[in-house]
Amino acid sequence: MGTAISLQISDPLPESRLHELADDVFDWLRAVDRRFSTYLEDSEVNRFDRGELSVGECSADLRTVIDACASLWRTTDGYFDAYATGRFDPSGYVKGWSVQVASDRLLAAGSGSHWINAGGDIRARGGPAPGQPWRMGVRHPEQADKICWVLTGHDFAIATSGTYERGHHVIDPHTGRPATALRSVTVVGADLGLADAYATAGLAMGRGGLRWLAALPGYEVGVINADLEGFCSAGFPALPDDDPAG
Template identity: 45%
Template structure:
């Protein structure tokens, strides 16, 4: 962990991706402790929820080697949230992928949310927590200036399609740029191919990230559904390079 004159930055490799913490407040012992706790929390989430680790609680639960009642309390919380999102998305978000229990479409956003809240409770009011391109923003990047987040073009690596600005804002993108067609249409059990990427903004990342996954899976019907979500906006790119925005997204663009 390294200090800037006014802030703290830290990078952590965990959960199969890169997490970065950008804290723009003057560092205090409480903030340093909260950052250390947040990093430990990410590793705990990885140990509990990784579908790639045969010893994780979620893998053992999936194989029937552990009862739900014997799982850590985090599993109960996440599966309850997943059930809520499944209902809110008419089943386009699913906790089962390819016949396996897999809550990863919600877990990363939830973990980032928790890390951001730890920092806030410790007095860090101006922070960006980024996990693999999904972000929870709080406060400002500097006094009087909102955070500016570039949205990458999934079809032209290295280029941006737009820039989102905001203060207390979550930004989540589901797409094919890094992992190919990894999001499954839960109603057909086939890869979803209607989008190259969908970026969703909202107040907190747990739901924002899950909604981005559900929108990507939903395909061409996603626009109307996203318009109906109060407090959420979206920007989508189709495989042929066409794009659309929900009605309020332009207010967030630089």
């Protein structure tokens, strides 16, 4: 997955059951890493990229991701492009998708209160205690020891695409050059795979994508531009008095 992953389960379950649920989450995420890692020579995604596997020979998971990437390419006017780097790399969707699946599996197994955090991409359900919402911080794009927003809620996905860890790594597929106009894009909604892809597309669009981001049905956005000015949509679930530039 290329990042640290943390899990909290708050359901009042026996310790042995909590361990079983946690093991299932991390077993799934390790399997995703083996299948989709662009750094492992023999991963399935690399074999597909080299033409060693046809779509029909791919696993059901890889076919799901291929179809999702094709749909997102159309939805984002080509700004989410799994081939933006010249090879098939669906990482901008896979991380969020895999965590969403892990959360769905936890819910089906009886855990209604949990969160999974994969390098700032978060899927949360329920709360830390009955009636209490989760409070999740979004890292400041320039100062690692600060946050720009605190988001709160009971059932949401949070995805952030930014330049603070990997530099200007997101490519504008229409120009072939790194996208530099925005420092971070945070998308909040129901599905982490889509939120992750929308955040990546929004970063690639730059300032011209702010209207598109704000109009996403069912999703809210917070953006920090290159001048460290913050913007957010009307329903963005941030606590009041947050200062994005602070």
